[in-house]
Amino acid sequence: QVQLVQSGAEVKRPGASVKVSCKTSGYTFSSYYIHWVRQAPGQGLEWMGRINPNSGGTNYHRKFQGRVTMTSDTSITTAYLELTRLRSNDTAVYYCARTWREVPASTNWFDPWGQGTLVTVSS
Amino acid sequence: QSVLTQPPSVSGAPGQRVTISCTGSSSNIGAGHDVHWYQQLPGTAPKLLIYGNINRPSGVPDRFSGSKSGTSASLAITGLRAEDEADYYCQTYDDSPNDYYVFGSGTKVTVL
Secondary structure (H helix, E strand, O other): OOEEEEOOOEEEOOOOOEEEEEEEEOOOHHHEEEEEEEEOOOOOEEEEEEEOOOOOOEEEOHHHOOOEEEEEEHHHOEEEEEEOOOOHHHOEEEEEEEEEOOOOHHHOOOOOEOOOEEEEEOO | OOOEEOOOEEEEOOOOOEEEEEEOOOOOHHHOOOOEEEEEOOOOOOEEEEEOOOEOOOOOOOOEEEEEEOOEEEEEEOOOOHHHOEEEEEEEEEOOOOOEEEEEOOEEEEEO
């Protein structure tokens, strides 16, 4: 079955960086985009960006431009999210999720999702 | 502030029907983009509930149904059950420069 398994919780100081991994299995890694979505405590879902594992091409939400880097390693079917210059309001659960590359973005949905990684930014 | 507006909460007794609205604009739902719905049980990741406006993935009960009209979409839950108590989010795509994928503000469903 399709699975997205994320790395464990992280605690970081303000100004530091964090790198979260998303290990996938059960499908052809290169055929799906991997997206990153975050959820601050008690808040809604916020799309951060996506990576095309086939090409390495990325699209980032303008809010995170300059601070976010998404990468992937096709040899181990794993995607990564790195967020730099962390601040307290980056405290959130970060999710990875996939969408099918063969359909237009305007029709695409996220399924399945990883279990989430809590990143806490605190001094 | 979310691009898509949902009511913060809805509630109903077991067996009743509740609906959740998702209001967008001409750059997203009104542009003809599909709407999808997710259920998030407490402490868990979101789970796909409805895709392509009206379609249920395998395993989702037919008590859940979706619809879309104009710049809005709706999720209906009939025969409400205790296990339906969760947060629900709509999602679509936005044509505004660099906005891409957008989510609703989320609705908490409470079973009385």
